[in-house]
Amino acid sequence: MMKTKIIGKVVHGAKRGKKLGFPTANMEPSDKNFTLPRHGVYASLVEIDSKTYQAITNIGPAKTFGVKEATIEPHILDFDKDIYGKTITVKLIQYLRGMKKFTGPEELSRQLKRDYYKARDILRNNNKSNVKLEPIESLSHNKQNIIVEILNNDNKLQKALGSRQKTSTKDFIKTNKEWSKKNNANIYAIFTHSEPIGLISLTNIDNNNDSKVGYWLKSDCWNKGITAKAFDLIVDIAKDNKIKSLTCSIPKTCTASLAIWKKKKAQITEDGDYFIPRINL
């Protein structure tokens, strides 16, 4: 996989993109000696103010409009904020096609729609393929500290989990050990890009039946398809352990979490403030 990075300031362009339905952030690379990568259209990720967005980026001249100079223009998917003057970072993830001369804006616009859907698929999978699980017992002290720091400082997550007291790494490990013994559970840290971002557990693992899944992720990793991928990985582990069915307690407010189970065609029952999905493996 390619990993080209371009840092630059967003400058005003010809403003044709907006009319096409694909507004772009025209970039001026900060490094004046920067050599442009191969011209073409790329599925890419754009970082703005430490947040990452999915994008399609063209590198090269807009031949359709008679433009001769190459430009770097990410169109950020589902984004409509004004970012003129900001310095952003574009990471090219996958080459999609070459730059072409279209018969006019309509034909270009139709192609951009196809680029949009293709990039979205690629980026979703790119994100997922970086999700890994590691048994909590084998985490280094440093990684354990990161998990505890998230638990202690992520307000949004604390709210979702129900407020809890701050904990030390030592107590956290001790509590987890006791909990997993009592519930016959395995606990795994969820990693993306080698960074621990949450936990996922599987209880009742020796019983072959109705194993309960529990998970939390730090809040800036929500709604990015990471939970779904961690869930796929835990399903694989459950199958390896010959578990026959999986269940969970999902607060009724967590519709995104329930959606993952629905996709797996879970049967869903209710218990007070919780949904109880169940899938057979």
Ligand SMILES: Cc1cc2nc3c(=O)[nH]c(=O)nc-3n(C[C@H](O)[C@H](O)[C@H](O)COP(=O)(O)O)c2cc1C
């Ligand atoms: C993903 C993407 C792919 C593009 N592909 C082409 C292309 O193949 N041929 C072309 O002439 N222009 C292409 N364009 C460039 C558009 O023509 C350009 O964004 C438009 O002219 C708007 O420019 P502006 O931001 O300066 O207004 C592409 C733009 C994007 C964002």
